[in-house]
Amino acid sequence: MHGFVRQLMDVDIEVIAPGPLPTADVTVLAQPPGGHTELAEEALGNGSHVVSLSDALNDVEGLLKLEELAAKADRSVIVGAAFSPGLSCLLARHGAKQFDRVDEVHVARMGTGGPSCQRQLHHARTQEAVEWRNSGWVKRPSGTGRELVWFPDPLGASDCYRAALVDPLLLSASFPEADRITAKVAATRRDRLTAWLPMMRRPHKDGGPGAVRIEIRGIQDSVQTTEVLGAIDHPSSVAGAVSAIAAEWSLLGVLPPGAWSLGMLDNPLPWLQELENRGISAAVYEGISGT
């Protein structure tokens, strides 16, 4: 929340506790996951644009169903405007632009933002993961599918596992022809051992540096190609910046109406360039990255 407020220099911001929403041009739902759909409906009723940072499956599914309501109200409901989802979706869209056909998109993430983000990830490690396979959804147990993923330096390699992450849900609309869309998250042995238990200690105020890595496989100029993009930063800072851009551009009226995620944008370039202006840069991997 502090990161978000720091990004908006010339905007009046009212931070409110749960309760009736005031009338506003833009409502940013930055509270812990759960109940975002109901609040978004209320905000739309007030004539407000909505930016949600939730990374919970229930919230995301509910928010995407507000498409008709948002389009009718000529307002935007921007779903998953954070680090992952958010920056991860932008990188996936950007990386896929040079492909003639995208066959697979694999998202991997390391790190968390604030305490509620850490609680949500702890919860996600015990829920069923949802993956897009051959034009349909399949559920897989969390904690499976170990894969050693190379994140941008200096974070380097980390084992990643399935969890109830929303990136596949938000990217499938843009890549309906893809064979596989998956998302995994880095975990230590302790994370895996304690995933089924309540959190042993109070979450940190900030999870520290994190990273996302997007691997896209497909056909480019009749050749099977793999593109790997990534970014390294504090997830809380990135979430603040992405949601601040979404709020600012909603105020300017330059965003399309309806309920959508950053993975559904036709052109993610302006978002990535604005993020770079704010000090959040992305990288491409050049070489062989066996995972």
Added chain:
Amino acid sequence: MRALRRAILAMGVGTVVAAILRLRGSGGVPPRQGKWRQLSGPDFR
């Protein structure tokens, strides 16, 4: 009583085996040749 002891022993052994299976291995180190390059320019390439 003997059955109870056997059940507890079986559960203990099962727990240890499950923990080993769940935590074993580190994933190995794959071949890696290359480096990360920051995206830049008007096309962000």
